[in-house]
Amino acid sequence: MKARCLLGLLALAACQPQSQRLLLLDLQLSDPIALDATAEPWHAAGYTVEYRRFYPHLTRDDLRRYRGVVLLGGAEPERSSDALSAGDLALLGEWVGRGGVVVFGYAGDGEGFLDRWVMNRWLASQGSGIVIGDYALRDTTLRPAGALESQPYAEPAEGTGLRDPGVAPFPFGRNHGLLVSRQEQVLARTSAAAFVYPPGQPAAARRGAAVAAASRVGDGLVLVASRHALGALGLESRPGDTPLLDADGLARTRDFLIALARWTRRPAEWAHIPPARAGRRIVLLDSPRPVSPRPPRLAPPAHVVLESLPAPGDARRRATPPPPLPWAPRQPLRALWAPLPLRPGTFAAPRRASLDSLLAFLDVGGFNTLIGDAAAWAADSLHAAPWERDAIRAAWRQTVDQLETTSFDWIPAIALREFRVPVDTPARGVRGDTLAAWCALDSRLWDQALTPATRQLARLAAGAPDLIPAVAIDLDAAGVGTDSYAFCDPAWRAGLAGLPADTALGTERRERLRTLPVEQRYDTLLDAGLLDAYYGALERAVARRAAELRGQARRLDPELAFALRTTRFPSDWWALGLTTGLAEPGSAVVLLTAASAVRLPLARLSAHGAPAVHALELVPERLPAAAWSHLGRLVFAAHSGFWIPAAGGTPGRPRTAEGPLSPDSLARLIRRLGK
Numbered sequence: 001m002k003a004r005c006l007l008g009l010l011a012l013a014a015c016q017p018q019s020q021r022l023l024l025l026d027l028q029l030s031d032p033i034a035l036d037a038t039a040e041p042w043h044a045a046g047y048t049v050e051y052r053r054f055y056p057h058l059t060r061d062d063l064r065r066y067r068g069v070v071l072l073g074g075a076e077p078e079r080s081s082d083a084l085s086a087g088d089l090a091l092l093g094e095w096v097g098r099g100g101v102v103v104f105g106y107a108g109d110g111e112g113f114l115d116r117w118v119m120n121r122w123l124a125s126q127g128s129g130i131v132i133g134d135y136a137l138r139d140t141t142l143r144p145a146g147a148l149e150s151q152p153y154a155e156p157a158e159g160t161g162l163r164d165p166g167v168a169p170f171p172f173g174r175n176h177g178l179l180v181s182r183q184e185q186v187l188a189r190t191s192a193a194a195f196v197y198p199p200g201q202p203a204a205a206r207r208g209a210a211v212a213a214a215s216r217v218g219d220g221l222v223l224v225a226s227r228h229a230l231g232a233l234g235l236e237s238r239p240g241d242t243p244l245l246d247a248d249g250l251a252r253t254r255d256f257l258i259a260l261a262r263w264t265r266r267p268a269e270w271a272h273i274p275p276a277r278a279g280r281r282i283v284l285l286d287s288p289r290p291v292s293p294r295p296p297r298l299a300p301p302a303h304v305v306l307e308s309l310p311a312p313g314d315a316r317r318r319a320t321p322p323p324p325l326p327w328a329p330r331q332p333l334r335a336l337w338a339p340l341p342l343r344p345g346t347f348a349a350p351r352r353a354s355l356d357s358l359l360a361f362l363d364v365g366g367f368n369t370l371i372g373d374a375a376a377w378a379a380d381s382l383h384a385a386p387w388e389r390d391a392i393r394a395a396w397r398q399t400v401d402q403l404e405t406t407s408f409d410w411i412p413a414i415a416l417r418e419f420r421v422p423v424d425t426p427a428r429g430v431r432g433d434t435l436a437a438w439c440a441l442d443s444r445l446w447d448q449a450l451t452p453a454t455r456q457l458a459r460l461a462a463g464a465p466d467l468i469p470a471v472a473i474d475l476d477a478a479g480v481g482t483d484s485y486a487f488c489d490p491a492w493r494a495g496l497a498g499l500p501a502d503t504a505l506g507t508e509r510r511e512r513l514r515t516l517p518v519e520q521r522y523d524t525l526l527d528a529g530l531l532d533a534y535y536g537a538l539e540r541a542v543a544r545r546a547a548e549l550r551g552q553a554r555r556l557d558p559e560l561a562f563a564l565r566t567t568r569f570p571s572d573w574w575a576l577g578l579t580t581g582l583a584e585p586g587s588a589v590v591l592l593t594a595a596s597a598v599r600l601p602l603a604r605l606s607a608h609g610a611p612a613v614h615a616l617e618l619v620p621e622r623l624p625a626a627a628w629s630h631l632g633r634l635v636f637a638a639h640s641g642f643w644i645p646a647a648g649g650t651p652g653r654p655r656t657a658e659g660p661l662s663p664d665s666l667a668r669l670i671r672r673l674g675k
Contacts, residue, residue, distance in 0.1 A: 022047040023066040024309065025056045027074035027082040027115065028107070029484065029531075031571040032307055033601050037234020038105075038227075039309035041254060042070070045261030050306045054531040056082055058091040061299040068101035068264060072227045073115035075107050077289055080429025080484040082522075084118045087296035089282065092122065096220030101264045105227030109136035109174045114289050116176075123222070125282035128215035129181030129274075130224050135196035137175050137206055142191075144624050145249075146631075148240030148594055148617075151175070152194045153249070154211050154229070154256075157186040161269050162259050170252035171243050173228035177209035182274050187223070187260065188212035212260070217276045221264060230257070235569050235601060240594040240617070244634055245627055294523075301529025311600055322640045323602075323613050326561045326587050327409075327469035328368075333590070333615045333641025334673070335369035335411070336362060337565070340399065342375045344384070344391035348398060355402050362408055365667035370403070371472055371563070371592075371643065374412030374460075376453035377419055383448075400464050410464075411563060412457050413472035417479050419449040427481020428488040432519030437481040439488035440574045441538065445480070446545050451552065458553035461560050470561035470590065471553065475575060482574035486538055487521045498537025499530065539573040539580070546581025563590035569601055570610075580610040588613050592643050599638055613640040620644065620666060625656045628672040635673065642673065 022042055026035065032051060039049040047068070062069065071088075074081035095102055106116050116132045123130050139152035154172035156163035169191060177196065180186055189208045197203045212225040228241070232253050243249060263269055284291045325333055341354040362370060378384040378392035403410050416438070425442050427435040438445045454471060461468035481488065486495070496513055499505060505513070516524060525531045553560050562582040564570070570579045570591065583589045588611040595601070598614045605612050616639045623631070635642050656669065 020046060020048050021066045021068075022049050023062055023069045024049055024051040024072075025058070025069065026051075026053065026072040027056045027084070028072065029053055029056065029082065029535075030072075031576070032309060032311075033569070033604050034235045034571040035231070036310040036600055036604075037597060038070075038072075038231040040233070041257035042261045043310055044258045046265060047261065049309045051309045052300065052304060052306050054535070055300045055304040055526065055529070057085055057294070057296070058088050058095070059297045059299050060091070063091065063094060063098065063100070066100070068103065069095065070103040070105060070230070072230075073104065073106040073112045073119070075111040075484075076114040078111040078113065080431065080433050080435070082430060082484075082526075083289075083292065084115050085292040085294040086284070087294050089118070089122050091296050093126065096126070096222055097218040099219035099267075101221045101223070103223045103225070103230075103264070105225060105230045106132055106176070108132075108176045108226050108228065114287070117288055118284065118291060119224075121282050121284060123215075123224070125279050126215075126217045126222065127277035127279040128217055128222055129185060129277065130213050130215055130222070131179040132224065133177040133179060133196070133209075135176060135198055137177055137190050137194045137209060137211070138197060138203075139191050139194045141193040144622055144627075145246045146244030146618075146623055146627065147171075147242060148619055148622055150243070150622075151241050152190045154188045154190050156188055156256060156259075157210075159184070159272060160187050160263075162187060162256065162263060168249070168252060170249045170256060171232055171241075171246060172211060172253060173226060173230075173232040173241055175211040175226045175229055177206045178211060178213045178224060180210055180213050181277075184272055184274055185213045185215055186210040187214055188225075188256070214270070214273055215276050216270055216273045221267075221270055221273075223260075223264065233257070234597050235571060235595055240567070242596045244596055244631070245623075247634075301527065303529035303532065305532065311604060322636070322638060323588060323611075325590065325613060325640055327559070331368065332636055332639075333369055333643065334365075334367045335371050335592075335615065335641065335643040336365070336367050336646075337371045337413075337592070337643055338646045340370075340372040340374065342373075342392065342395045342399065344375070344378050344388040344395075346395065348394075351395060351398060352402065355399065359402075359406060359408070361663055361667050363406075364664055364671065366671035366673070367408065369409045369411060369643075371411040371413055371565075372646075373415045373418075373474070374457060375418070376412070376414050376456050377449075379456040380452040382452065383419065396460055400460075400467060404464065404467055410468050411470045411472050412460065412468065413474050413563075413565070414450070414453045414457065415474045416445075416449055421479055425488055425490060427485035428518050429481075429485045430487070430522040432487070432517070432521075435481045435485050437479045437485070439490050440480050440482060440486075441491045441494045441541055441545075442488070443490065446549070451549055454549055454553050455556065458556040458560055462557040465557065465559065469559075470563050472563040472565055472592070473578070475564055475566040475578075480574060483572045484522075486535065486573065487518055489518075491538060492518075492521060494541040495534045495537045498540055499533050505530075535573050539577040542574055542577025543581035546578045548581075550582050550584070561587055561590065563592060565592040567594055569593050569595040569598060570605070570612075571601075576605075576608065576610065579605065579612060580608065583610045583612060585611065587611075590615060590640070593617060596638075615639060615641040615643050618642050618644055620656050620670070623656060625661075625669055628669045632673045644670070
């Protein structure tokens with residue numbers, strides 16, 4: 001009897017971990033920094049979330065190890081990424097047939113059409129009764145809440161067990177409408193005023209359209225929602241959707257996502273979901289792009305690692321109050337990023353008048369820093385004619401003389417879009433696709449663009465140390481291929497050279513890899529389990545070049561700091577490498593982004609060897625006038641300051657969410673932020 005009880009307990013112990021483990025796969029190979037918030041609700045619901053970044057396809061071993069899988073769709077064909085394969089579709093069918101849970105988070109609103117198309121075919125083959133729509137939902141009736149691009153709110157559907165009495169709508173990221181065969185499949189709906197806007201057609205109402213839906217297939221469950229909704233609480237590929245002023249709404253979003261994750265663990269609660277109808281054969285011959293015929297592996301490649309998400313507790317404890325600026329430890333950043341009248345050909349009198357107007361706006365608005373493109377390209381003989389070099393240096397002298405009479409700091413910026421992209425080494429993506437952008441490790445990007453421009457601005461800063469504390473690099477204007485655009489020839493050579501010696505690559509095989517056609521490079525590294533080492537080598541190569549850049553600048557101005565402007569929080573090998581190389585202990589990099597949830601990402605960056613501080617982008621036209629008086633509590637509690645881009649705060653085009661107003665009125669509103 002005791003032996004039987006012992007055997008029963010051992011069997012229970014063996015089964016329990018499998019029922020709690022959840023596999024997270026992302027066909028866009030996102031850094032864990034970007035997926036912590038996606039994993040957190042599932043972790044809070046009792047799952048052990050394991051993220052396999054560098055082999056984002058299902059294997060037969062996964063069927064045994066995990067009960068559920070969250071599969072985040074790729075960005076093809078709009079942007080280079082991995083994509084669903086025939087082997088993935090085969091194992092997804094087996095997964096739900098064995099009673100597993102499949103959560104598909106599609107990419108939408110301008111990306112991910114291929115995987116949405118393929119998944120729609122798979123959903124139809126399973127008889128699920130769910131179709132992902134082609135167009136993103138919009139809602140222009142939302143009250144302004146600080147989001148750069150307001151997205152329709154959602155609410156739980158009735159009768160699902162996910163809806164509490166009196167629950168209010170909540171932010172849910174970007175979504176496409178889902179078509180369902182039976183209303184019982186709907187788990188969440190969008191707002192009553194939602195609509196879609198098909199190209200070349202009038203807007204069409206989508207009142208209460210489904211944005212999360214489920215189907216019982218076999219003994220398992222299929223759940224469909226957008227990856228933007230599943231990651232609505234954290235860093236997304238397109239930040240700025242978070243409504244800063246709706247903290248209660250974001251709390252309701254988290255509550256719903258946790259309830260949804262718990263719901264997937266309770267098969268008894270699926271009973272109201274109708275079973276799938278008879279399936280049919282899946283046909284992929286008319287796919288927008290060929291679907292990879294890759295068969296499923298028995299197990300992931302040997303060198304592929306798993307990472308537990310979200311970040312462990314010690315990283316969360318390091319998420320302390322916002323650190324100070326490197327050059328101003330006692331005050332937060334209050335910056336305006338505005339175009340400066342510095343381009344060669346601008347006369348001195350109009351430049352002075354324009355700067356006077358700008359400085360008056362800064363003074364009334366309570367700003368302490370002016371940031372803007374300094375046209376550094378014009379100071380280098382490689383890119384500019386002699387008269388252009390003389391003109392830009394004269395413009396810099398005039399600007400310095402004028403700003404030194406004020407209390408403002410000036411951070412001149414480098415915009416790499418000013419430098420012509422060479423046609424012989426464009427960025428190359430996963431399938432060898434070409435992007436008209438710099439190859440990030442092309443020596444000309446560093447030796448003929450970034451280094452000369454940084455050196456010129458460092459020399460300018462050395463001549464005015466009390467005025468210019470830092471140099472900024474505008475990554476949004478860089479025109480550099482990053483993320484999956486990692487397979488151009490210079491990057492390929494640098495990545496192979498940086499592979500560790502213990503990767504079981506002999507000299508002969510390394511030589512064969514060097515001559516591999518570009519369209520085969522990603523798949524070769526994927527199947528060999530070398531993607532992790534390759535991306536790590538690229539990041540280290542960028543960090544080395546950035547450290548050399550910092551060293552050259554510091555030889556001219558030992559106290560010079562650096563700032564990076566980017567829409568996305570640094571989470572790809574290019575931005576992470578730059579941040580790591582430009583930072584050093586005691587001199588953090590200042591990040592200027594639109595991301596609002598940055599405490600844990602900043603802690604991850606610090607653990608990564610890249611100390612950074614963060615200033616939040618605010619756009620006055622997306623904020624109601626009444627919000628400025630209490631917005632400071634939200635901004636300065638988690639960020640080291642704020643910055644306002646030119647389009648949102650220049651004296652010539654001021655407006656708030658309520659409409660246009662005078663420059664002086666807007667400046668006075670912004671001044672309230674510090675009170």
